[in-house]
Amino acid sequence: MGNRKSAHLVRNLICLLIVLCCAMGIFLKFTGDSASFFDRLFHPAFSDAPKAGEVEIHQIDVGQGDATLIRTAESAVLIDAGDIGCGDTVVRYLMSRHLKSLDLVIATHPHADHIGGMREVLEQFEVKRIMMPQLSGNLIPTSATYEKLISTIAEKGMFLEKAEPNTVISLPDCEIEILAPVESYQDLNNCSIAGRLISGEFRYFFGGDMEKEAEHDLLQQNPDLKADVQKLSHHGSDTSNTAAFLDAVGAKIALISVGKGNSYGHPHKEVLDRLEKRGIQYYRTDQSGNIVVKWENGEIAVKTSR
Numbered sequence: 001m002g003n004r005k006s007a008h009l010v011r012n013l014i015c016l017l018i019v020l021c022c023a024m025g026i027f028l029k030f031t032g033d034s035a036s037f038f039d040r041l042f043h044p045a046f047s048d049a050p051k052a053g054e055v056e057i058h059q060i061d062v063g064q065g066d067a068t069l070i071r072t073a074e075s076a077v078l079i080d081a082g083d084i085g086c087g088d089t090v091v092r093y094l095m096s097r098h099l100k101s102l103d104l105v106i107a108t109h110p111h112a113d114h115i116g117g118m119r120e121v122l123e124q125f126e127v128k129r130i131m132m133p134q135l136s137g138n139l140i141p142t143s144a145t146y147e148k149l150i151s152t153i154a155e156k157g158m159f160l161e162k163a164e165p166n167t168v169i170s171l172p173d174c175e176i177e178i179l180a181p182v183e184s185y186q187d188l189n190n191c192s193i194a195g196r197l198i199s200g201e202f203r204y205f206f207g208g209d210m211e212k213e214a215e216h217d218l219l220q221q222n223p224d225l226k227a228d229v230q231k232l233s234h235h236g237s238d239t240s241n242t243a244a245f246l247d248a249v250g251a252k253i254a255l256i257s258v259g260k261g262n263s264y265g266h267p268h269k270e271v272l273d274r275l276e277k278r279g280i281q282y283y284r285t286d287q288s289g290n291i292v293v294k295w296e297n298g299e300i301a302v303k304t305s306r
Contacts, residue, residue, distance in 0.1 A: 049073070049098065050294075055174070055199045057229055057255070059283070059291040060093050061305070062086040064259030064266070065113035068206065068231060069094065072199055074172035077104045078121065079206055080114040084145055087120025093290070094125065101126035103171050106163075108208025109133055109192040110146045119152045127158065129169070133181060133191045134162040141188075163193045165221075174199035179225070180210060180218045189234060190214040196227055202295040203227035205249050209234040215245040228300060229253045229293050232282075236267020243274055253281050253293055253300060260286040 050056050050073050058069035062082030067090050070077040076099055081090045094102075105127050107115045121127070130153060141147075153160050169176040180194035192208025205227035210218075211234060218225070230251035233240035235258045254275055258266045267284065275282050281302075283291045289305035 051296075052173070053200060053297075055197070055202050055204070055295040057197075057204055057231075057293040058093070058097075059231065059255045059257055059285055059293075060090060061285040061289045061291075062089055062117070062257070063285075064235065064262045064264075065116065066108070066208070066231075066235070066257045067093075067117065068255075068257075069097070070174075070197055070204070071097065072171075072173050075103050075174055076101070077106070077171070077176065077197070078102050079106045080108055080208070081105075081117035081121050083113040084116035087117030090117045091120050091124045094121070099125065101128065103128050104169060104176065105130045106176075106193055106195070107132045107149075108194075108206070109188050110135070110141050110143075110149075111188055111209065112143065112145045114208065115149055116145055119149050122149075122152050122156060122158075127156075129161060130158055131161040131163055131169075131178075131193065133193050134164075135188075135191060136184060136186075139186070139188060139191065179222055180207070181214060182217050182221050183214075185214065187211070187213075189239075192233070194218060196225070199295070201298065203229075205230045205251065207231070207233040207240075209237075209240070211237075211239045212242055215240065215242055219244060219248055223248060225249045227251050228295070229255065231255045231257065232267065232271065234266075235262075235264070236271050236284075237264070238268035238270045241271045241274065246274055246278060246280070251280060253283070253302065255291055255293070256282060256284045258284055258286050262286075 050071050052073045056071040060067040065083040066080040067082045068079040102125050163178050165182050167178045175198050177196045181191050185191050189209040189211050190213055192210040194207035194210055197204040225248045227249050230249050232254050236256040256267050292303045294301045
């Protein structure tokens, strides 16, 4: 008797599982967005698009690399796309936010941990504008990653814009100020594009992997760098993020894109101490996963995926 009951229970569970799988298949067939479904299921607070006047900064968890999505009600900007092998991660994240196009893609500088996943993004999304820093001939990379990205841009007939400081990129409901590089450098990190998003009263600063020299030069030429949120440069390295620069930006929230247990020791303790001394609240992708900072009605809220 006990064996028959057990067998009957197993058959019922199998039937229930089949029904659930069929229902899931039908749902995904008609929605056509499995990533979006699972995102709503496990992180429902992240799925709604920003309303007018709202801004979202998404620090996407790509390990030891950088990838940032900026969203407003009418605009979407991607800054960097992680390392080699992270393209699918970035693409799935963008799709889960119901994005089909990007108004602007910025490659802050051509190191693999910033451009490694960008080719997949260009292949999957309509990208209206793409920008990279102007490099002197001896700094142009010869890596396969860089060359494939340039080839993809050319194949798609896209115009590759070169970053010019003190220019403003106007988008439907926000603008991006290009602030750096302000000098010619012999180091790709210092050649990073630095900029600031402006949307209403909200400001967000990003600086790629710019280091102390580039930070100093930018401060000399443009002391007005105030922002509410700052992505720390170079994954929180002590070669960047000087005390003077943190004070000039004066952010309330700092974001650190960093890989768990990375061999560089990022973020460096000295930088974290500077943040804590200034009362700057910081979030790390190695600890918090995907990080979303939302500006709404003059207030900042932060949500993380873990």
